[in-house]
Amino acid sequence: MIKVEDLSVRFGQKEILKDINVEIENSKWTCLVGPNGAGKTTFLKALLGSQSYSGSITDSGAEVYKNHDRNVAFVPQHPQIPIGMSVSEYVLLGRSKRDGWGNESKKSRALVADILKLTGLFGMQNQFVSQLSGGEMQRALIARALVQEPTLILLDEPTSALDLHHQIAVLNNIELLKERGVTIVSTMHDITLAAMYAEKIVVMQEGRVLLSGTSDFVIHSPELQVAFENRISVFTLDSGRPVIVAKKDLSN
Amino acid sequence: MKKLGSEGVISPIWNWKITAVSFSLLVFVVFLAISFGPVPLEFQKIIRTLFGLPGGLTGQERTLLIDLRLPRALLAAIVGAALATSGAVYQTVFRNPLADPYLLGAAAGAGLGATIAITSAGADLYSLLPIFSFFGAILAVLVSFFISGKFFAEPNSLLLSGIAVGSFATAVQTYLQQRNSSSLRPVYSWILGELTVANWQKVIWSSTYIFIALTILITVSKQLDGLMLTDEESYSLGINPNRLRVIAVIAATLATATAVSASGLIGFVGIVVPHLVRGITHRVTNRGLLTIALVGASFLVLADLGARTLLSPAELPIGVITAFVGAPFFLVVLRKKRLVSQ
Secondary structure, eight states: OEEEEEEEEEETTEEEEEEEEEEEOTTSEEEEEOSTTSSHHHHHHHHHTOSOOEEEEEETTEETTTOTTOOEEEEOSSOOOOTTOBHHHHHHGGGHHHHOTTOOOHHHHHHHHHHHHHTTOTTOTTSBGGGOOHHHHHHHHHHHHHHHOOSEEEEESTTTTSOHHHHHHHHHHHHHHHHTTOEEEEEOSOHHHHHHHOSEEEEEETTEEEEEEEHHHHHTOHHHHHHTTTOEEEEEOTTSOEEEEEOOOTTO | OOOOOSTTTSOOSOOHHHHHHHHHHHHHHHHHHHHOSSSOOOHHHHHHHHTTOTTOOOHHHHHIIIIIIHHHHHHHHHHHHHHHHHHHHHHHHTTOTTOOTTTTTHHHHHHHHHHHHHHHHTHHHHTTHHHHHHHHHHHHHHHHHHHOTTTTTOHHHHHHHHHHHHHHHHHHHHHHHHHOGGGHHHHHHHHTOOOTTOOHHHHHHHHHHHHHHHHHHHHHHHHHGGGGSOHHHHHHTTOOHHHHHHHHHHHHHHHHHHHHHHHOOOOSHHHHHHHHHHHHHTOOOGGGHHHHHHHHHHHHHHHHHHHHHTTTTSOOOHHHHHHHHHHHHHHHHHHHHHHHHO
16 A cells, blocks of 8 residues: 655645645556646656655555665656667566666566567567557557566556557556556546546646546546536446546637 | 577577677787787797796887887777777766767866966976876866756756866867967877877876776666666666766766876777677677777777878877777768668
8 A cells, every 4th residue: 555645746936746645555556637737747756756755655654765675667658768779678677676787587588578478579579669669669668567577567648649559458468467466556648548447546636636536436526527627528338438528618 | 390488589688708709809909019010029929028938028129018019008908998988888878879988078178187287387297297187177077067957857968068168178278279389289199199108107097097987887887778768767677867877977087087188089989989889789788888898998909009000100190090980980870870760
């Protein structure tokens, strides 16, 4: 369980996160949604421990900022793509924390091969990462997170640059992590997809948590409309699945 | 049919045989450099002299080997290793394949220091030239650090302030030269790089500093790969990216400043050699740093051999040889990069 209490983050005068109180359950998928500039990415960095903050974030009782032994995988929205690095080298970097930098075991290399097969990247292991398409790159990032065998994975907009087909492929790959008992926290623009995959949704606006709860509860809550300034409509399909779409703004 | 197992398909990140081969290359090249020249020395006799066996070189030939060619070849090797390694490290730290060791103002700072030494008191200070250029280089990099307060968040701001500091130092250097035109020749011959004044004293002090710097860099080399990712990713993989960047830049600057003060400005080694090694091995990992150091050493020993034999008995400045090979290579790298991004 990750307990976030009175979390605030400032960049100079600007307050990016204000008094956040949330609980993140182990082995569940929690999704942060909200408009641009709501502070979702900063929240992820704070959960990672790389962002200084006031208040408290404890993971299994230990303050995350001081605990460097945690094994947390991070999938950024805009990864830095190392020029000239092959896919297998890139994915193998994920073993660095477990094996120690530069000490990847034979077992780790075998694991990388297995994970490449699982994520559909096998056969591309000798290609340069710079040559991968958006969807393949996203899968390479998730493959790296899988070989890292983390307890927690943080994903920043894992599907934002992908078409629908690749979005589903990547989300299914993320579900592989959940099957392994990994706690997942992701930000996502698409609330419909968030509701399909995540157990819990946290709605953020201007650095605050507006509401949080089970996906079903949040989707049908009137506060969701407030967060998105009444610019969304929620429909329920025959299957019971909710669909959230943007309203056509008639005032313009 | 042999089934492809999981193992084996993913090859190890670095093959240490490459490092062993590059070490052998260095030994071979050093022997080549000490035996060639206007007075050729016999290979067997060189071995006997070096190992103190009977039947070695005597008289002038012995002096030529021990006091001239050997320190010169070793100094070239040390400087070459320092420049190639620093270049590779800067390229990783600044995520810029065209970064070179002189980028943060080290070259211009050293040039200014040397010019001050040469112009202000002539002969007296000329002997202090290495010290002046060493501190000039260190000072310029420190000023670049100081100006770019945002270094920790954005490596490129350090790069830009390095360029600004470098331009300023060069301007001051030009001004001093204009005021004192007799210094033009010695300053320019120093800028083109020279190994002619190699002696054992120089070899010992420069190898001490460079050994310390390279030991630090090779120790952290495995983790340097993490700096190719975003800071959050490298943090999640167990690295403190800010601390690692500072350690790497300080060590690479120490190596560069020492190399510059020992031999003047020798360009292109820091760009050519890392790309050459990466190109041949198809590996960008910093685990190849030791190999880059060894190949850098071999490259400069060979360049120096060319500098003193091509127009024998006259000598070409070594910077001319490295730039002659380096400039076309640099263009190829640029062209290839453009092709990749298209």
